Amino acid sequence: MYPAVDNLSHAKYVLEKLRAVEVEEDDERWMVLDTDHCIEDGHFESYEKALSEARQLRIRVAISHPSFEVWLALHYSDFADMEGLASADDFGKHLKQVMGGYDKTQLKMENFPIQRVLLAYVRAKCRDAEVAGGDKPEAITTRVYKIWKSILSKALFSQLSGELRDLARQIKDEMAVSGISE
Numbered sequence: 001m002y003p004a005v006d007n008l009s010h011a012k013y014v015l016e017k018l019r020a021v022e023v024e025e026d027d028e029r030w031m032v033l034d035t036d037h038c039i040e041d042g043h044f045e046s047y048e049k050a051l052s053e054a055r056q057l058r059i060r061v062a063i064s065h066p067s068f069e070v071w072l073a074l075h076y077s078d079f080a081d082m083e084g085l086a087s088a089d090d091f092g093k094h095l096k097q098v099m100g101g102y103d104k105t106q107l108k109m110e111n112f113p114i115q116r117v118l119l120a121y122v123r124a125k126c127r128d129a130e131v132a133g134g135d136k137p138e139a140i141t142t143r144v145y146k147i148w149k150s151i152l153s154k155a156l157f158s159q160l161s162g163e164l165r166d167l168a169r170q171i172k173d174e175m176a177v178s179g180i181s182e
Contacts, residue, residue: 011038011050018059026154029059030147036066036088039136051135060150063135064142067091069104071144074120075112079127079140086140114163121145121167 011033018029031054038047051061064070069091073082076098085091095102099111124145131141152160152168153175160168 010034010043011047015050015054015059018054019057028150029057031059031061032068032144032147033061033063034065034067034088035063035137039065044136048135060146061135062143062146063137064144065131065137065140068142068144069095070140071120071124071142072102072107072112073098074123074142075116078123082140114161117148118163118167121148125149 011031014031014033018031021029023029031051033047035047037043054061066086067088069088070082073085073091073094077094082091082094085094092102092104124142128141128143128145131137131139133139148167149171152164153171155164155168157165157168
């Protein structure tokens with residue numbers, strides 16, 4: 001179950017933790033949230049309120065529906081390979097199968113090399129463009145790719161590996177075409 005402090009919902013709990021983080025002018029704070037329990041009847045109002053407050057505080061939000069494991073699974077599988085998966089447990093079992101083992105408390109960087117991160121980025125971005133529902137997605141999706149997008153849009157090319165430079169160029173080109181400033 002999600003942590004609760006003074007009867008705070010999961011989203012409210014994360015928001016309260018982020019409020020306490022001191023930031024400098026160019027820093028960003030991100031809430032990375034699962035929806036699996038947050039969008040159920042008894043929790044949705046608190047979840048919506050926390051997201052609204054976060055945005056007022058300029059805290060960005062990366063939602064995964066139903067869970068963060070969707071982002072991790074995209075490092076190994078396309079959405080077509082994950083058809084029928086609907087819960088965090090389903091995605092955990094899928095990760096055990098495709099990775100040969102999975103423990104969400106023991107993630108290892110070597111299981112998620114940069115080439116797989118780039119693949120997950122592209123898969124997540126394409127899928128999210130197709131999914132309706134805003135803060136209450138109507139289908140399996142993850143918006144964790146938006147964190148990568150933000151990082152790469154602000155990074156100096158000299159700080160990045162070759163693969164990341166290519167993606168950063170694409171992001172900056174998309175932003176220029178869209179008229180979005182960094």
